[in-house]
Amino acid sequence: MKIENFEITSMTEVNQTVNSNEVDEVSETASTEIHHEQTLFAEPLWYVGDFAVTNSLLVSWAVVALVIIFSLSLRLLIKKVPGKIQGAAEMVFEWFLGTFDSITGSRKKSLQFFPLIFAFFIFILLNNWFGLLPGVGTIGQVVSEHGELVLVPYLRGGTADLNTTLALALIAVIASHLFGIFKIGFWHHFNKFINIKAFLEIPKKIMKEPTIILVNPIKAFVGVVEIVGEIAKIASLSFRLFGNIFAGEVLLMSMAALVAWLVPIPFMFLELIVGVIQALIFAMLTLAFLTISTSAEEH
Numbered sequence: 367m368k369i370e371n372f373e374i375t376s377m378t379e380v381n382q383t384v385n386s387n388e389v390d391e392v393s394e395t396a397s398t399e400i401h402h403e404q405t406l407f408a409e410p411l412w413y414v415g416d417f418a419v420t421n422s423l424l425v426s427w428a429v430v431a432l433v434i435i436f437s438l439s440l441r442l443l444i445k446k447v448p449g450k451i452q453g454a455a456e457m458v459f460e461w462f463l464g465t466f467d468s469i470t471g472s473r474k475k476s477l478q479f480f481p482l483i484f485a486f487f488i489f490i491l492l493n494n495w496f497g498l499l500p501g502v503g504t505i506g507q508v509v510s511e512h513g514e515l516v517l518v519p520y521l522r523g524g525t526a527d528l529n530t531t532l533a534l535a536l537i538a539v540i541a542s543h544l545f546g547i548f549k550i551g552f553w554h555h556f557n558k559f560i561n562i563k564a565f566l567e568i569p570k571k572i573m574k575e576p577t578i579i580l581v582n583p584i585k586a587f588v589g590v591v592e593i594v595g596e597i598a599k600i601a602s603l604s605f606r607l608f609g610n611i612f613a614g615e616v617l618l619m620s621m622a623a624l625v626a627w628l629v630p631i632p633f634m635f636l637e638l639i640v641g642v643i644q645a646l647i648f649a650m651l652t653l654a655f656l657t658i659s660t661s662a663e664e665h
Contacts, residue, residue: 408527409518411507421519422527425502429492429524433485462487469650470657479656482541486534487649490525490607494641497523497615498634525611525644528604535603538652539596546659555659559596561589599655603648610644 408420443452462484466476496502502521524530546555557563572579614637621630 408522408529411518411520420527421522422524422530425493425496425521426524426530428521429489429496432492433488459484465650466653469653475657475660479545479653483649483653483656486538486652487645490534490648491641491645493524493530494611494645495638496521497526497611498618498637498641523611523615525607526615528608531604531608532600534607534648535600538603538648538655539599542652542655542659545656549660557589559589559593561586603651607644607648610640614640 408422410418410420411424412419440451440455443449445452448456459480463473463476463480466480466483467473470476470479502519502523505520507518507520508515543555546558553563618630618633618637621633
């Protein structure tokens with residue numbers, strides 16, 4: 367009996383040892399598995415004081431540097447007899463100016479707005495396309511979060527970050543108000559939103575036009591609605607651009623995870639087209655806002 371008991375105890379110890387080894391192997395595999403998810407927010411890479419340098423901010427800086435270098439290079443290549451590069455650039459500029467004329471109705475206004483609108487288009491387009499480059503979103507540093515290893519990419523498309531699109535939308539809307547103030551004056555522009563002039567006109571015209579006591583308060587109320595509309599412009603511009611670019615990145619990542627070869631290629635070409643369309647939509651909407659703000663109320 368003693369021998370049998372000894373054998374049973376030994377087998378139990380062996381089973382416990384095997385089970386513990388399996389648990390160790392599973393835990394080791396889990397601890398070394400690297401997770402990578404497309405987050406809604408841009409991941410910080412390092413800090414300068416309290417300022418976080420994110421992966422999308424690096425891409426935005428890179429795009430700005432590329433635009434500056436290309437602009438200076440194009441400026442040095444300008445000649446009276448245009449070469450191939452200058453000729454192509456002039457064709458692009460003429461096409462944009464013609465498109466702008468159809469919205470502004472004036473070549474003078476188109477030339478005034480061209481630097482800002484074209485800068486928006488180029489910056490957004492390059493940021494949209496940057497996320498399609500090999501290594502962007504897939505090469506980065508591995509950090510430990512909540513006991514898991516997480517890949518933080520070094521680079522991420524700037525427009526796939528809501529902070530960037532929100533900043534662009536704020537610049538566009540604020541610029542439309544500044545242009546409006548400079549073009550039609552502060553008083554007229556201010557009364558588009560808080561229509562004090564409508565109330566001041568009631569005592570002057572009430573004898574000749576009694577209906578003014580009903581019409582002008584409605585005009586004042588419409589101005590309040592315009593304030594809500596200005597806030598809606600910011601939300602519309604920022605979320606539309608961010609949503610389309612972020613959804614495209616998620617789609618490409620999903621296709622690459624399912625089938626890594628050939629299948630994602632058609633979707634990449636589709637994202638190239640979407641990048642152009644979204645940059646053009648943002649630029650054209652901003653141009654429309656500028657045109658409306660610089661037009662008199664009766665126009």
